Amino acid sequence: MGQSIEFDVRDPTLVECRVTFVKSGDNLSVFCTCEMGRRQQYCAHRLDILRGDTSGIVSDNVAEAASIGQWAVGTDVYSAMLEIEQCEHRAAEADRRLDEAKLRLGVAMRD
Numbered sequence: 001m002g003q004s005i006e007f008d009v010r011d012p013t014l015v016e017c018r019v020t021f022v023k024s025g026d027n028l029s030v031f032c033t034c035e036m037g038r039r040q041q042y043c044a045h046r047l048d049i050l051r052g053d054t055s056g057i058v059s060d061n062v063a064e065a066a067s068i069g070q071w072a073v074g075t076d077v078y079s080a081m082l083e084i085e086q087c088e089h090r091a092a093e094a095d096r097r098l099d100e101a102k103l104r105l106g107v108a109m110r111d
Ligand SMILES: [Zn+2]
Pocket: 017, 032, 033, 034, 035, 036, 037, 043, 044, 045, 046
């Protein structure tokens, strides 16, 4: 039961790997053959496709990636993706505030 889709991916560092999405009921599993994926750790190959970035896909089924986003909705994968997005947003905000604080320090030290 369930459905699966595989993509061959080549990333900007020319690592080639295979990303496999398996949807079964409410569960989505995503595997990657890269080193991090084999260690069952986060890798961008999977997140990129989940986010709709198909630029790394080199297999001839790129069009199938359009349904992957829908496969994720309502799963624990989706919740974790949202958490990453929120953290990235907060990190960007912190970077902006840090830059502003450095500017203020520069101004404060002038007089
Ligand atoms: Zn990977």
